[in-house]
Amino acid sequence: MTERVAGSMADTCVRLFGRGEAFDSEGFIGFFTDNPMYQFGNGEPCLTKAAIKASVDSFFGGVAALYHDLRNVWEVGECVFVEMDVVYWRKDGTSIKLPCADIFRFEGDKILELRIFMDANPIFAPTMAVGEKASVMTLSEGKQVRGGGALRKYFAQHKEGIARVAAGFIPKWHIAGPKWPIRPMTDILKDFQGAIASGNSNAAKSHLTENAMMRVGNRKEVVGAQAVIDTLQTLFAHELRPTGAVFTSVWETDPKTLVVEMTVQATRPSKGSSVEYPCVETYRFEGDKIREWRVYPLVGTLLAPESFAVRA
Amino acid sequence: MSSKIQFIKDMEAAAFSGNWEKFKTFFTNDMYYFVGNKTELHSLQEIVDYLIQFRGKELEIYNLEFLLAYEEENTVVTELSVKAVRLADKKHIVFPTVDIYRFKDGRIHDWRVYAIEPTHVGDKSVLTGVPKSA
Numbered sequence: 001m002t003e004r005v006a007g008s009m010a011d012t013c014v015r016l017f018g019r020g021e022a023f024d025s026e027g028f029i030g031f032f033t034d035n036p037m038y039q040f041g042n043g044e045p046c047l048t049k050a051a052i053k054a055s056v057d058s059f060f061g062g063v064a065a066l067y068h069d070l071r072n073v074w075e076v077g078e079c080v081f082v083e084m085d086v087v088y089w090r091k092d093g094t095s096i097k098l099p100c101a102d103i104f105r106f107e108g109d110k111i112l113e114l115r116i117f118m119d120a121n122p123i124f125a126p127t128m129a130v131g132e133k134a135s136v137m138t139l140s141e142g143k144q145v146r147g148g149g150a151l152r153k154y155f156a157q158h159k160e161g162i163a164r165v166a167a168g169f170i171p172k173w174h175i176a177g178p179k180w181p182i183r184p185m186t187d188i189l190k191d192f193q194g195a196i197a198s199g200n201s202n203a204a205k206s207h208l209t210e211n212a213m214m215r216v217g218n219r220k221e222v223v224g225a226q227a228v229i230d231t232l233q234t235l236f237a238h239e240l241r242p243t244g245a246v247f248t249s250v251w252e253t254d255p256k257t258l259v260v261e262m263t264v265q266a267t268r269p270s271k272g273s274s275v276e277y278p279c280v281e282t283y284r285f286e287g288d289k290i291r292e293w294r295v296y297p298l299v300g301t302l303l304a305p306e307s308f309a310v311r312a
Numbered sequence: 313m314s315s316k317i318q319f320i321k322d323m324e325a326a327a328f329s330g331n332w333e334k335f336k337t338f339f340t341n342d343m344y345y346f347v348g349n350k351t352e353l354h355s356l357q358e359i360v361d362y363l364i365q366f367r368g369k370e371l372e373i374y375n376l377e378f379l380l381a382y383e384e385e386n387t388v389v390t391e392l393s394v395k396a397v398r399l400a401d402k403k404h405i406v407f408p409t410v411d412i413y414r415f416k417d418g419r420i421h422d423w424r425v426y427a428i429e430p431t432h433v434g435d436k437s438v439l440t441g442v443p444k445s446a
Contacts, residue, residue, distance in 0.1 A: 141315075217408075249387075251382060259389050261412060280410040280412070280426045296410045298426060300434055
């Protein structure tokens with residue numbers, strides 16, 4: 001048996017999945033021995049690197065993006081077992097999540113065998129129904145466990161993943177499909193808030209999508225990056241200027257949504273007085289930019305005179 | 313549907329139907345509750361009394377549209393668009409809110425309603441925060 005550091009085979013699997021998510025077939029086959037065995041479902045096994053490349057190229061050509069949502073990775077001897085959901089975004093904008101198990105067998109540092117146990121038919125046959133709970137994350141009584149986001153962390157935190165993104169091997173889910181951010185959302189938010197606090201409106205604007213939406217309290221939505229910046233500047237100059245905030249809780253409710261509960265300190269420019277109030281903000285991201293920003297401040301200054309009337 | 317979010321919906325159903333005895337079973341006795349920055353309560357009976365008068369005199373909520381429903385081990389976060397009748401002027405209104413529920417021993421222990429509607433928000437903050445005993 002080969003001597004190796006515990007976790008190194010699991011790391012190799014994550015790195016291989018990273019090649020898959022970037023649709024990098026050349027990089028993908030680089031992980032295999034020269035006499036590999038690669039089998040997807042009940043498809044014909046691929047017995048050469050060239051055959052694997054042709055197979056994955058064909059697959060990548062059929063979808064817009066994919067993501068491996070890992071639940072468990074076990075190393076046993078020369079093998080790695082992976083339990084995960086794989087999410088596929090089709091080119092028509094729809095998506096599907098399928099349960100999957102992979103078995104890897106290693107020879108040295110290379111992958112000798114990869115068997116993928118998944119029914120991939122629903123990807124290309126959208127009429128095939130797949131239940132909401134058909135997931136490796138489903139527990140007894142219908143409860144759900146959450147994946148740890150290992151592949152998103154690979155691109156955001158793994159030295160190799162960061163370098164590959166910089167070199168252009170960007171996961172397709174960042175630019176197509178869900179357009180999840182790669183950078184941690186809290187880091188993007190810190191940069192955005194820092195730019196606002198320093199009055200650098202160009203830098204602040206660079207963190208917003210062109211069609212970014214902001215809603216403060218129950219006021220009307222403001223749409224467009226420049227309109228958001230202009231609204232903030234007017235608000236800070238005439239109504240309320242935040243001077244600090246203490247975050248009490250931060251939740252990443254999904255890979256593109258951040259919720260922050262905080263206490264805000266601010267001054268009222270008209271009176272020169274200080275105020276402190278509780279606030280929740282929700283941020284929705286597209287790529288590494290903020291697409292939607294909703295502010296729930298519990299302070300009268302930021303309220304429209306009344307809520308919007310609706311028909312019964 | 314996940315268990316805690318269903319728990320919240322069942323609690324709301326009990327409140328909407330005025331079944332206050334059932335409503336109480338969803339909370340710890342020493343719970344903390346605020347709505348906007350005007351209402352801050354520290355006991356279960358205070359909350360029931362508040363909701364009874366609130367539904368009778370201030371807002372009659374008739375529709376909740378979820379923008380977000382998220383749960384983790386001891387927390388549920390919901391982002392909602394609320395439709396209601398404001399009883400003072402009989403207007404049908406819509407307003408946004410985030411509700412944050414924190415759980416202890418399987419029941420709601422801390423419920424904060426960031427309701428963005430003038431009915432709930434004064435011109436200055438009056439909240440004192442979570443009591444030290446919580």
